[in-house]
Amino acid sequence: MAETNHPFYEQHRGAMEAAMRQRLDLAEATLCERAHLTDMDGIRQEVMNEFEIVLTQMPYVGGAVSRMSDFFMRLIGFMAISRVLRRHGVPLPVIGDIERETYKAQLLTVPEAERLASGRQFLSSENQILLREQAAKSATESHQNEFPEDFVYDFVEPGPGDTFEFGIDYRACGFCKFAGRHGDKEILPNICGLDFDAYATRGIHLERTQTLAGGASHCNFRFSRLASD
Structure with missing residues (x-):
């Protein structure tokens, strides 16, 4: 595993972290109700720690000249969320529902x-x-x-x-x-x-x-x- 982020992703790190924090805000109620998690501060920190790992694992596919770079930057964070929820025993279908509901809510914050x-x-x-x-x-x-x-x-x-x-x-x-x-x-x-x-x-x-x-x-x-x- 790489120890550092690719410079292209490091350049966009702040925006990606902000998007992750927004997702966790939007997901909090659902995580409590559907995943039966109570220590939300702990879950937030665990997800953000896992996201740091994911950032070092993200493959570089051409940066700004490749449309697929945006796909990775927008969606790879859900890998971190999924990993953490799996470790807490949340069933895969429930993880999928939570992530889709959260992502839709996040998308709808755009006018x-x-x-x-x-x-x-x-x-x-x-x-x-x-x-x-x-x-x-x-x-x-x-x-x-x-x-x-x-x-x-x-x-x-x-x-x-x-x-x-x-x-x-x-x-x-x-x-x-x-x-x-x-x-x-x-x-x-x-x-x-x-x-x-x-x-x-x-x-x-x-x-x-x-x-x-x-x-x-x-x-x-x-x-x-x-x-x-």
């Missing part, structure tokens, strides 16, 4: 207009061009040699009769690699479950019927605009 604007940008033709380029790059031998812990994915164009705007097939997952390396495979599906709210709160419908974590050959993400009420 709706800002969230929906982010969703429109994600679905935009300009972003699809970028996704195609990064998908092609992710599959190159040179990129995989330089960043072996990165995601590998294909951009999927809709065919006749398809209702989605575009898709992404992840053939290798950075979180799966991380989990396999650090003994977190059993908590990995809970991380996958966070994706649905991450997109829905931005006005995007995600359809996904299989995951690498579930034993499939790839994760099949399909994106479309979420129907308004």
